[in-house]
Amino acid sequence: MTFALWLTIGGALLVLMALGGSMLSRMPVSTSMLYLLAGLAVGPWGLALAAPDLYDHTVLLEHLTEVVVLLSLFTSGMKMSVGLRDRRWFPPLRLALLSMAATVVLVTLAAVWWLGLPLGAAVLLGGILAPTDPVLATDVQVDNPTDRDQLRFALTGEGGLNDGTAFPVVMLGLGLLGAHEIGTLGWRWLAVDVLWATAAGLFIGAALGAGLGRFVLHLRHRHQEAVGYENFLALGLIGLAYGFAVLVQAYGFLAVFAAGLALRYTAQVATDAAASVRGGMPTAEDAVISAASLAIVEQAHVSTLPGHAERIAVDPRHGSAYMAHAVMSFNEQLDRIGEMVGVVVLGMLLWAVPWAPAAWWFVPLVLLAVRPLSVAMGLAGSRTSSRQRRLIAWFGIRGIGSLYYLSYALNHGLPAAHADSLVALTVAVVVSSIVLHGISVTPLMTRYRRRRRDHDHGGS
Numbered sequence: 001m002t003f004a005l006w007l008t009i010g011g012a013l014l015v016l017m018a019l020g021g022s023m024l025s026r027m028p029v030s031t032s033m034l035y036l037l038a039g040l041a042v043g044p045w046g047l048a049l050a051a052p053d054l055y056d057h058t059v060l061l062e063h064l065t066e067v068v069v070l071l072s073l074f075t076s077g078m079k080m081s082v083g084l085r086d087r088r089w090f091p092p093l094r095l096a097l098l099s100m101a102a103t104v105v106l107v108t109l110a111a112v113w114w115l116g117l118p119l120g121a122a123v124l125l126g127g128i129l130a131p132t133d134p135v136l137a138t139d140v141q142v143d144n145p146t147d148r149d150q151l152r153f154a155l156t157g158e159g160g161l162n163d164g165t166a167f168p169v170v171m172l173g174l175g176l177l178g179a180h181e182i183g184t185l186g187w188r189w190l191a192v193d194v195l196w197a198t199a200a201g202l203f204i205g206a207a208l209g210a211g212l213g214r215f216v217l218h219l220r221h222r223h224q225e226a227v228g229y230e231n232f233l234a235l236g237l238i239g240l241a242y243g244f245a246v247l248v249q250a251y252g253f254l255a256v257f258a259a260g261l262a263l264r265y266t267a268q269v270a271t272d273a274a275a276s277v278r279g280g281m282p283t284a285e286d287a288v289i290s291a292a293s294l295a296i297v298e299q300a301h302v303s304t305l306p307g308h309a310e311r312i313a314v315d316p317r318h319g320s321a322y323m324a325h326a327v328m329s330f331n332e333q334l335d336r337i338g339e340m341v342g343v344v345v346l347g348m349l350l351w352a353v354p355w356a357p358a359a360w361w362f363v364p365l366v367l368l369a370v371r372p373l374s375v376a377m378g379l380a381g382s383r384t385s386s387r388q389r390r391l392i393a394w395f396g397i398r399g400i401g402s403l404y405y406l407s408y409a410l411n412h413g414l415p416a417a418h419a420d421s422l423v424a425l426t427v428a429v430v431v432s433s434i435v436l437h438g439i440s441v442t443p444l445m446t447r448y449r450r451r452r453r454d455h456d457h458g459g460s
Contacts, residue, residue: 030438039347058410065404068338072134076160077260078328081268092157099378103130106370121418124173131166133399134159164254179413200250205258213266230326270320354420359428371396398433
């Protein structure tokens with residue numbers, strides 16, 4: 001398959017999404033489903049334009065999925081502007097810790113009892129399938145930092161956190177298989193892979209996101225410097241957070257999510273501080289140039305008023321909101337492109353997957369039993385409504401994150417005797433999730449929004 005043909009197919013998909021993306025958002029079809037079909041059409045099950053083998057490209061698949069997940073984690077963090085003391089954090093924290101742990105235990109038990117896998121491989125499979133996916137879950141995440149819906153907030157926070165908190169489980173599984181040093185009675189795993197890697201990752205990301213955000217705002221507000229190039233700022237912060245975290249044996253996924261979260265919160269604090277200093281009622285200018293209307297300002301005014309965006313960027317009243325909006329907008333576009341690339345590649349690889357008959361009962365077990373049970377245990381006693389819990393239980397989307405952990409395991413010592421089983425079961429769950437959640441997300445979320453709107457109007 002020539003480079004020109006790759007560009008043609010990629011360009012056609014991008015143009016198709018540009019022309020029909022808004023229409024797809026109203027139909028029971030997700031963009032990921034179309035990307036999966038495109039990958040199938042290119043591969044041996046379709047036009048046979050390419051026939052990549054999964055086992056021959058595990059390193060490439062690991063790094064590709066790694067980059068896609070990083071972009072999505074940073075975007076997820078940028079969407080959440082509430083402080084850590086806000087009670088809305090309790091559901092996503094419980095989902096990312098308690099529900100994820102319950103998922104690992106349930107998958108491990110099923111894999112040992114009914115699949116006959118050794119404990120190490122079963123734990124590894126649980127770690128691979130435990131995290132929900134921030135890449136494919138865009139339709140159920142918060143729309144913007146002002147979105148306060150508990151359902152969307154919980155799913156966004158869970159996807160951002162548990163792609164990092166699953167790493168200790170993966171390392172434990174590899175350790176039990178003899179592919180990673182965990183120490184006597186697991187002391188090294190607990191000290192390094194759990195406590196140090198988690199705490200250091202969160203600290204590094206938060207420090208870099210908050211520090212860089214404050215420094216950029218200082219340069220803009222005091223010296224009218226460091227204006228523009230928000231795309232460089234986004235990619236630079238992702239690279240710094242991830243790279244530094246990995247260099248000190250911390251979890252880069254957690255660092256990147258924390259960096260996006262800290263950058264957004266820093267901008268929000270600066271915006272609130274400027275508003276409190278200004279005092280009084282919002283002016284007409286404030287209503288036009290606000291965090292919620294920056295996209296309209298950029299599109300409607302920048303082209304007709306040269307220098308208008310630059311003036312907003314250095315304005316102490318609006319510069320912080322402008323910076324956060326510009327960074328998130330750029331990263332969201334990269335996130336969507338990453339989703340396309342990742343799922344198309346998955347579709348191209350399906351022909352080479354060693355499908356296992358056990359997938360017929362294992363996939364329903366994970367999606368219809370394990371996920372609801374783990375959510376019920378994790379959110380027991382929380383303030384989430386029964387309707388929200390049911391939707392959270394259903395939208396435990398598995399995707400690019402699971403593919404990353406699978407390829408990571410293949411490249412870091414997973415014994416060949418268990419590779420086929422883990423590949424078949426993981427890919428089966430991911431593909432089923434793409435199809436089932438892609439079909440159901442639009443009608444379910446539309447119905448949820450309608451009921452929520454009716455409830456709000458009825459209570460007013």
